[in-house]
Amino acid sequence: MQNAAIVTLLSALAGPLLIAHSVCAAPAGAARVAVFGHVDKDTVEIYTLSNAHGIEARIMTYGASIVSLKTPDRDGHLQNIVLGFDTLDPYLAGVPYYGATVGRYANRIAQARFALDGATYSLVANDGPNSLHGGPRGFDKRVWKADATASRNSLKLTYVSAAGEEGYPGQLTAHVTYRLLEDDSLIIEYEATTTAPTPVNLTNHAYFNLSGDPTRSILEHKLTINADRFTPVDATLIPTGELRAVAGTPFDFRNEAVIGARIDADDAQLKVGRGYDHNWVLNAAQGNVLRFAALLADPVSGRVLEVRTTQPGLQFYSGNFMNGKQAGAGSVYGYRTGLCLETQHFPDSPNQPAFPSTILRPGETYVQKTVLHFRPLKAPAN
Ligand code: GLA
DSSP states (O other), rough: HHHHHHHHHHHHTTTTHHHHHHHHOTTTTTEEEEEEETTTEEEEEEEEEEEESSSSEEETBTTTTTEEEEOOTSSOEEEEOOOSSSHHHHTTTTTTTOOOOOOOOOSEEEGGGEEEEEEEEEEOBBBBEEEEESSTOOOSSOOOOTTTTBBBBBBEEEEOOOOGGGGGOOOEEEEEEEOOOTSEEEEEEEEESSSSSSOOOOOOOBBBBBTTTSSSOTTOOEEEOOOOEEOOBOOTTTTOOEEEEEETTTTTTOEEHHHHHTSSSOOHHHHHHHHEEEEEETTTTTTTTEEEEEEEEEEEOOOOOOOESSSSSSEEEEOTTTOOOOOSSSOOOTTTSOBEEEEEEEETTTGGGOOOEEEEEEOOOOOEEEEEEEEEEOOOOO
């Protein structure tokens, strides 16, 4: 039999097997991609990035979201350290921002409006009187397009947000690139351009639980934040404009502190946030320079996550609104079983002239980068 005939015969016999093979185990260097579901006419794909140490990030095109992220504990045991779901349905049912890329404006804009170049723009209020995370259908609820250059360790996603979408001016072309490096870091790079001046603030909303056990609360995790100040908020979580010193408050994470140690302290800011749900002003945040933002450590699993960023702020959210009852979720995540470290510009910047500007103009390129580095906790010296 000719070779070609053998191949034809084999593929006829093993057709489904070969198809499954091409989906799950692409040749070295190529992207691993599978279909995760559908949104109307759009197919949602899920990509698997991996490195030689077994670190594996699964990212889907719905919301350009991190669905799972496996990293080793101190014994090399790989477990998922972000909360997510096995199917698309809970995401479509509206679980809040799990692993998603949030935009056009991450965090809150007061009274769902802002003025820019003399015009006033109205957004949709979806968080009391305010706009939260880009509005009711922000970037987390859009199907992004994966670039054909996707590989075993890199994926670039693009979303074109129409002028006027969710009330924002200008057509915004946004890119998010995920790269998983052999030094055990996941790099998240953002880029955007616009056809008219617009506020832009992009972040990732992964809920971390370094224990790998999502039934455990995150209160025993230890956190360091490289910030001398934070932005206190009013009753609707809008910054008052003050940059307040963390010294002497439960917001002081300049030295490593257990998250649960002061979370229920008698403190007016903790009361309005129902825990931590605040923006820290990162130190030495001058220009677009990558620098240390936060260190999260779980003493039980021995996992450490270090966050570096070019962004000026970090929203630390301690999962205070989690209640185990999210609509459509196959497995439900309880109170404070995940925490977010959202590198970003400060909340409500479009209405707060003293905050670093979030306005992008035609001809400029918005560029931000966040690096998540995974490593084991050093064993305590005997
Ligand atoms: C953010 C906000 C929180 C909350 C969560 C989602 O991080 O700051 O107040 O809305 O998203 O539940």
